[in-house]
Amino acid sequence: MNKNEITIVTADDHPMLLKGLNDELLSNGYNIIGQASNGIQALEVILKLQPQIAFLDIDMPILTGFEVIKMAREKGAKTKFIILSFHKESYYIVQAKTFQIDGYLLKEDTFFEIEHCINEVLNGHIYFSKSIDEQPINLATEELKRLKLLTLSESKILKLIAQEISNQDIADSLSLSIRTIEKHRSNIIDKLNLKKENNTLTNWALVNRSIILSQ
Structure with a gap:
């Protein structure tokens, strides 16, 4: 699949971070069809546009990224969800695994890793940032x-x-x-x-x- 055929929605309540992500995706040929600055906007855009991939921050107003994913799936959305967050603690990793999120990236990751994650989730794999230690991932798995x-x-x-x-x-x-x-x-x-x-x-x-x- 060509990059310009991959439909993407992005959501983050920090304007500069959202712009930075969008600029990187657009300059690398991806097709951004919608964006949002809070959880309820993200949910509405995802349900309306049905993107192949949605990048979501966790800590958004009104609805968290996790809540958006849960509600979108309950409504039948087939979107692949990738969390893009500052959080790498085991508590968040457990939640990501609980909600069976497709990808989990850190905002410190390079665009190379973002692209790698996109390819992995589109091929049906679960992808966690290489920046996350194995310990919280293993701990999350054990808790579940x-x-x-x-x-x-x-x-x-x-x-x-x-x-x-x-x-x-x-x-x-x-x-x-x-x-x-x-x-x-x-x-x-x-x-x-x-x-x-x-x-x-x-x-x-x-x-x-x-x-x-x-x-």
């Missing part, structure tokens, strides 16, 4: 594996914990005893390999809320 160890009941309880619902209210909503909920919590802690301390599970669930609720 541990979440998949949870039973249906444990997953349901973990989602309620992530929504800051108390043990008593969880027990009432599921018609279970407090003792049963506490047993489930203990099993979840073991499976997630968390420290057995007060509020460990609650704190972990709040930090990872978006990942848990997307499961």
Whole structure:
């Protein structure tokens, strides 16, 4: 496929960064058919134009890049999504893997790497920036594996914990005893390999809320 046949949408709330990305893509022969400066604009443009590729920042107003991807896919978009961010921490990598994002690049990456990522995702591969250490990628993979160890009941309880619902209210909503909920919590802690301390599970669930609720 020729570069000028690849349709692209870009979204970033920093005007200079957005312009820089667009200038690089255009000067290298790519076809930018739309751009956006916030999440809701990005979602609207993607759904309307159905680009082959969308470059999204994570930290955008109204909707984050991850939320845009989730909602666009729920609406049936076939776009390949590439995150372009400053974040390289494992928390963000876990989210990227959770949402099965096609590509994840850092804003420090060269245009050569951006082009390589475009080619990889168009060929059906998942691509993470070479600038990201293997450790957070491996950690993200392990965390997702541990979440998949949870039973249906444990997953349901973990989602309620992530929504800051108390043990008593969880027990009432599921018609279970407090003792049963506490047993489930203990099993979840073991499976997630968390420290057995007060509020460990609650704190972990709040930090990872978006990942848990997307499961």
